Amino acid sequence: MTRGNPERKQRANGVESRRRILDAAVEISGERGYEGTSIAAVSAKCGLPASSIYWHFKDKDDLIAAVIERSFETWLAAVELPGDEAGTPLERVTAMAANVARSLAATPEFLRLGLMLALERRPKEPQGRTVFLQVRGIAHQRTGDMLRTLFPELDEDAVRTLTTYAIAGADGLFVHQEINADAGDLVEMFELHARLVYDAAARLAARP
């Protein structure tokens, strides 16, 4: 019988280790931000020695960037559950907003860390911040596309303004919920937000 060492740790599995490290890092950096995330803390939480983290990631900056990337994917997977595509345009928009709200409540780490990175002004900008801003750019793009599809009459200036407003509102409502742990329903607030933006767009589209 092959004995190996009796304490677990079966044949080393790189993918699994990487996952464990990221799991730990997502949790910690989502709570403490960039500087607050120490390699030692990640090591302690995932059970792998610090040097192993450096086998999987070039440095702390690289790790945080990977965290942003992976937590974005996790969050995206939560958002893009199909959702019913039926109903009036307003209903569809509202349903989508509710979907985003639910996903943010379920996996807040992505946006929490992202906003912390975004607010900081560090001499050497962390990769993770760049990644976050890119990813956020996609959300911007999609929101803009949706507005253009729903209200083709809107000029580009109006689209840009409304898009910015839409995303800013989402960020702000997210922050509110993070601050007031007991906050009312995030979903309801997102729905209200969607309605207000929709109305504003409709009005602007009717009368430039």
Place this chain on the structure above:
Amino acid sequence: MTRGNPERKQRANGVESRRRILDAAVEISGERGYEGTSIAAVSAKCGLPASSIYWHFKDKDDLIAAVIERSFETWLAAVELPGDEAGTPLERVTAMAANVARSLAATPEFLRLGLMLALERRPKEPQGRTVFLQVRGIAHQRTGDMLRTLFPELDEDAVRTLTTYAIAGADGLFVHQEINADAGDLVEMFELHARLVYDAAARLAARP
């Protein structure tokens, strides 16, 4: 004027030193957050040795709390410039929003640091976070009062929802401007926000 010895130690002046320390700390912590603010950096920026900082503040936590307090006062002073009290209610509300936007653009450190503190989840909550949330509570209160004055028909639930939405929008727009250094006019966006909230309130007040 008696200058005394040119190398340091001019007749000790606690108030002035405290101010220098806070000036440096506001700037640094507004850019780097709690963990990113090192006493050594503050010391370097204000010219006083680290040990002197500890004469004026019990510890780093105490310093950051003082930073929040003072930067709030600075910001408040910028907001509360009288502002024209004339015009329709909507005009007055819009003017106030513009005022807030201008003050946030002029002295963003308060809200930048405050939001970073608010987003973090540190095992031992920093005093500064508590202070920020208190101060923020005041803004909430005042916004609610304004809504109640303008639309006495609104029930408390509606007031609460609209207040939350109003402040969340402000936070979100602020974040947007912080992220896009080149962002369009913060004032315009705040005015738009004010209008949308006003309209929503008006509609809710008309038909519960």
Place this chain on the structure above:
Amino acid sequence: MTRGNPERKQRANGVESRRRILDAAVEISGERGYEGTSIAAVSAKCGLPASSIYWHFKDKDDLIAAVIERSFETWLAAVELPGDEAGTPLERVTAMAANVARSLAATPEFLRLGLMLALERRPKEPQGRTVFLQVRGIAHQRTGDMLRTLFPELDEDAVRTLTTYAIAGADGLFVHQEINADAGDLVEMFELHARLVYDAAARLAARP
């Protein structure tokens, strides 16, 4: 009416301040030893600023030396309560031992700090250590004198040995009581010790 400042602090009184400082320093240094006694801690306990301590004492070393001196006097005052001089020689010796035991239990700071200082080997010997050893030399001397008086036949070698043994026993029993807060009666142990030393001396005196 002379008002002065309303908060106490009547006309500064040097003697009283010095006493407060020493009171605090005796307590702290009796618990923490030389290095463990910080000027800041003494300042906090006595309520006077650190700089005031330096007005009364040249430096920390000087303060600790003064502590030893004063706590010795305090202790001596407790020991030298007359005590009944009647009875057999053994009874008188035993009574004196009991007296010492009682005083050590009542004001242990002197010997506690003294022993800590005595055990340390610091590059620059603290004044306080020197003072303690001197004072201790007196106890040695007196104990020797008492033995010589009681047993004139003892040669100097025997006196020296018995004296050393007597004092070492006292030190050891004191340490025992300090370690076992709940220890039995220190007085009883001192009486036993006195008896054993007395017997030993008697035997040695009878048969060199």
Place this chain on the structure above:
Amino acid sequence: MTRGNPERKQRANGVESRRRILDAAVEISGERGYEGTSIAAVSAKCGLPASSIYWHFKDKDDLIAAVIERSFETWLAAVELPGDEAGTPLERVTAMAANVARSLAATPEFLRLGLMLALERRPKEPQGRTVFLQVRGIAHQRTGDMLRTLFPELDEDAVRTLTTYAIAGADGLFVHQEINADAGDLVEMFELHARLVYDAAARLAARP
């Protein structure tokens, strides 16, 4: 022999490093006590950087506790050299006392540091103190056992008293020798002590 690069970093050897750290720490803490032992001093004496000390020991408290443990073992090894088991009971007891005296003279660090720790009253009791008191409890136990074996007639009260007295005397004599570097023979004093305790026990055993 492959020597590799002459500047540091020869194939890492944890056990050896740990030993070097402890060697340095035993020496320093045996001379200066808990507070007097600075990590920087240990680092300088053992040649490893301070941060390396923290690889091997959680913190200073942990290091001092390890010092007590290891110096106890060192001392025990010195005591337990067999020693001639022949002769009368008194001779055997005396021989053992001499053995203890010799080992204390040879490796005094254990008891020196231990007594310093024992005398201090620190708000948060150092682990090392706890360890010392435990280890000391063993000595107490063994001494008691020996008395019970030699004088089965002694009641438990008498055993307890004599044991305490025996150990207190040993502590006191040790302190005496530490204070008077030039002190006479520690061995002789321990032998005398052993004899006196033996006699006292014999007398108590004969007539309760």
Place this chain on the structure above:
DNA sequence: TATGAATGAGACTTCATTCAT
């Protein structure tokens, strides 16, 4: 007779990272 303010040195500890195995 004090004391508010300051200060350089040094305390303990954690940091991100490296490297030989």
Place this chain on the structure above:
DNA sequence: AATGAATGAAGTCTCATTCAT
């Protein structure tokens, strides 16, 4: 695919002490 051991730099904070008032 890892990891035990190490390390210099930097972290927060306390130290004993000074000095102008």
